[in-house]
Amino acid sequence: MSTPIDYLLHLADNAVVLGQRNAEWCGHGPILEEDLALANVSLDLIGQARLLYQRVAELKGGDASEDQLAYFRDAHEFRNYTLLELPHHGPLVGYAAADRDYATTIVRNFLYSALMVLVWDGLQNSADAGLAAIAAKSVKETSYHLHHARDWLVRMGDGTDESHARVQAAVDHLMPYTEEFWTTSPAEGAAVAAHVAVDVWALRPAWDAMVNDALAEATLSRPNFHGYVTEGKVGLHSEHLGFLLAEMQSLARAHPDGRW
């Protein structure tokens, strides 16, 4: 049984985009141990993306390859959650510059890995054996990412007044983007119908429980949601993805015939 390509791309693009973001801390972390921890997270995510892109390339055939998929598609072809492409700071326009904020990084990693431990866990039973194998590897990695992010979320929330304020601001900023988790894209619908994917909607109570429990332990409050629901997974992104890809793809595109 093979999985709809757009669904695999959604999983792969999530991983590569968040992997790219996490790697931005390398050399700039708040303490050396965190440079190493985020590099690990990034390596796991890029590893997941590579396996998923390789699977897509197999299904597509022709000259498709992991790098052609990562480097030679444009922003509107990317299927990642908008949450994952945001820079490590509060809400600013695409071309604004600001310092990286570790609270934003941690909250995003927490919200996403809390979802993905559930998703990967479910995908271990996918009718697509290749995807199930990727899920089995990824669920272990993601549970480490979740622990790491959750520990920091609690430390920051229940740390100093400053850290509490910063992490609360990051929760307020990012939580609305998680609404995108609960909408069903055509690719997700098709994959669920084909019994190769999990229905993310069904995971919502478990995700809510994990998030509420961590926020309570961190003495943080959960903002009520109202407003715009992002649509990155159908290719409608924020202003930020264009910049992320412009940087990530620049060298590969400057040498389209290059061998690396």
Added chain:
Amino acid sequence: MYTQSFSVADAPGQKPAAPTLSTENPEEMARFDARIDADGRIEPQDWMPEAYRKTLVRQISQHAHSEIVGMLPEGNWISRAPSLKRKAILIAKVQDEGGHGLYLYSAAETLGTSRDQLLEGLHSGRAKYSSIFNYPTLTWADVGVIGWLVDGAAIMNQIPLCRCSYGPYARAMVRVCKEESFHQRQGYEALLVMMTGTEAQKAMVQDAVNRWWWKCLAMFGPPDADSPNSAQGMRWGIKRISNDDLRQKFVDATVPQAKVLGITLPDPDLKWNEARQHYDYGQIDWAEFWNTVEGNGPCNKERLSTRVKAHTDGQWVRDAALAYTRKQQERAMKEAA
């Protein structure tokens, strides 16, 4: 990534301290000397002369700082790595260098100096790090060339340190050297692949070699005649092979690799000397080297300010962790009471 193979005074303008004959404790001193002479290991709990301790703290901390600052030049290309495989390799490499920094800070801590104190030395500009990292990484080929030549030079320097008289440093070096040789092979392999690519890629590799070759030769430090601290370092089993000997080994090992790669090393004087059974090489620009060591290289300010900024920006995160731990301890005590 890399230790200065030679002794550089930390504070600007300060000459390396002349080795003093210890009057601290003649009996202990005799035991210490005997152990060094027998090629034995000194461990943290052992008595050691103050000058030995100071020299080691300086050398190990310079090495640790080099690993950490050394993350920046290559980190510059992580976001733009041209394939996912190369991106993963590069992240893992830069992460290894951070790991080397961690072991080395721990080794220095066994000598009674905390990581905070050591970092303070780096951030205030008092402590040095390897000057090779004060040059910019201008193209992707720099990543391969740094692996091949800079990690390669580091291995030459560090293999003898695996037999260093100070146990924790020697043990850290064994692990570090294994990883550095992996980096060296990966860097070289990346270049080999680029050399099978387009003309633009080949030109990129040659350009990077042109910019890094002489800097790498200088990494081994000034000629033996101008290395005041080497003799004491040799006596103490902290330094095992002289700067010039290491440099020669590096040149001899690299020339055939350059041939296989298909690039030209930018030195018209480089040629095999049948009588010496070594390659002769040209003059290193020591004035440029010392100018960079003293803070006036192309990237000194950027490298250091970036380290300082990461530390300053991260203060609130470290404070949060401390405050949280303190609260947890207080809660545990209350529960116990």
